[in-house]
Amino acid sequence: MPEVEFKIDTERGTCETEIKGYQGAACEKAAKQLKEVLGDPSAETKKQEYFVTPISRLTSKRK
């Protein structure tokens, strides 16, 4: 299940976000929506899962 996490440091007034539960670049839509409301981030790090290519499996029935 995809998840967006906000960690707000109330003392410093900063916010760290993390988008979880995606493989590959599928998270970009959520990232774009985050940037629309929060502006440009001061730092952006791609996690390992970002570089994973999702594999779609084809199955066929043998006669």
Add this chain to the structure above:
Amino acid sequence: MSKYMTFDSQSFPNRELLLEALAECGFASPILGSNLPLEGWDKRNPRTADIVIRRRDVKGQSLLGDVGFLKTEKGYVAIIDDMDLTYRLGKDFVIRLQNSYYEAAARKMAKKLGGTLIKERIGKTIKIRIKY
């Protein structure tokens, strides 16, 4: 994912969310416009803003000047008299506003994504998770 992003600028990109954050901080009726003159500021250095909270509308604070927010490329930036910030609103006013803004942004994201929002406070950190 996939991705971490950190936001720490003191500007507010979204007007709707800024107004929500201001209301949460007790400023429910700001004036919206364009290049509105701020009252109470030095006439030799007149200032204008696009969102204005009139000092007379802030009860119990006796502010020296209006509080304004000027629209810039990066978003709205606060214009507040130094003395008001130090002695009346509190030096951490913009940080408090920023925190309310982040919470409003999380609520908006939850709505956009059609997800459920779980909020918890751990010391000085507010953790909000949106599951969708």
